[in-house]
Amino acid sequence: MKETLKLGFILLIITAVSAGVLAAVQSVTGPIVAEMERQASFGALVEIFSEADDFLPIEESKFEEIKDSNSMIREIFEAKKSDEVIGYAIQTAAGGYGGDIVGITGINSDGTLAGIKIVSNSETPNIGTRILEEDFLNSFKDKSAAGDLKAVGAPSADDEVLLLSGATVSVYAVLAGVNQANVVYNNYFSADGPVEVVVETEEEIKARFLSEIFSDAEFEEIDSAKLDEIKADNIFIREIYEAKVNGELVGYGIKTNSGGYGGDLPIITGINLDGTIAGIRIFDNDETPGIGTKIMEADFMDSFIGKNTVDDVEMISGSTVSAEGVVYGVEGAIEAFNNFLVE
Structure with missing residues (x-):
């Protein structure tokens, strides 16, 4: 009994000492980390709004109101040039693979994105940290802040940004922060108030996909009787x-x-007259974000180009069911071409 009490007392002392050490370390490093983040934030503001000559935090009562209903928001600044507000810089923190990703979204007064910068992150080196690459960051520039942006492998529409292969969790964290910044801008700072989001119809998306695959072409649906014959077989x-x-x-x-x-x-599968695949595009779907949605990445979609079979298309680790679904669809298109359309 005495030995048990003695052991418990020793463990209590060790725990107390460890907690004290951790608290001491935090008291020393905490302010240093905060100062580094503050300096990075200021540098990001200057990079995003290079024409601004001053950055002022918004009124505290308004900031608290915004934070109450927008959990990712950390700071908001007015970007000014000669006392005129030219935009807003909104700092957010969203959970990535390795912890919070702190970023700043700059939104011009006309409702377009001036740019984004990552202030701090703990993502996996050379994988999640690819969110720091210029190609990714620049894919946000000049996009509309009118509604949610989405990440795709080959962005072309005004609401699309670059999805990085292998770094989807990190990308979606950045995207979550930017989209919340967009919501805040529209609800609190846009001159027109909340903006009605213009969403592409399915027909518009289809037309865009076809044009992306066959860039100089015009399109006409095949004869309905022939289509019915093909559909009956496939x-x-x-x-x-x-x-x-x-x-x-x-x-x-x-x-x-x-x-x-x-x-x-x-x-949509584009097939050249020689039977090779010109390209594929995948419509919006309900695959698991960051996992099944890897099928939307450019590396996977582009892996079909030039092939006349799907036999050697490489599956995506962790997204096998989603990738197989794409393969089945493309294979169906190839069979329809070979059985009914080839000259």
């Missing part, structure tokens, strides 16, 4: 378009619908 087929350049047929855009982990996976 369960994946939904729509087929002829792609023509100066009136000459150069390929086909084939829309399929297969199944992924989260449900339907609608895909």
Whole structure:
């Protein structure tokens, strides 16, 4: 009994000493880390708003009101040039793979993004830290702050930014912070108040995808009787378009619908007349963010280009079901081409 009490007392002392040491370390390093972050924040403000000559924090009561309903917000500054507000710098903290990613989103007074900067992070070196790369950061510049942005492998629309292969968790954390900054800007600082988000229709998305695959082509849906014949033979087929350049047929855009982990996976597959794949595009889907959505990354989609079979397409580790769903859809498009469209 005495030995047990003695051991417990020793453990209590060790725990108390350890806690004291940790507290002492924190008391020393905490202010240093905070100062480093403050300096990084100021540098980011200057980089984002290079024309500004002053940065002022917004009124405290308004800031507290914003924070109450927007948990990621940490600081908000007015960017001024000759006493005129030219934009707002909004600092956010969102959970990444290694902890909070602190970033600053700069939004111009016209509602476009002036840029973003990462102030601090603890992401995996050379993987998650790719969010510091200029290609990624620059993909946000000049995008509209009117609504949520989304990350895709090959961004082209006004609401799309670059999705980094292998760093999806980190990318989505940055994106979450930027999107909350956009919400705050629209609700509190936009001259027009909350902005009505203009969302592309499915037809508009389809037209954009076709144009991205066959850049100089015009598109016309194939004869309905022939389409019905193909659909009766192939369960994946939904729509087929002829792609023509100066009136000459150069390929086909084939829309399929297969199944992924989260449900339907609608895909456009472009096939050249020689049977090789010109490109694929994947519509919005319900695959798991950061896992199944890896199928939207450029590296995966581009791996189909130039092939006339899906036999050697490499699956995505951790996203097998989603990747297989894409493969089935593309394979269905290839079969439709070979069985009904090849000259």
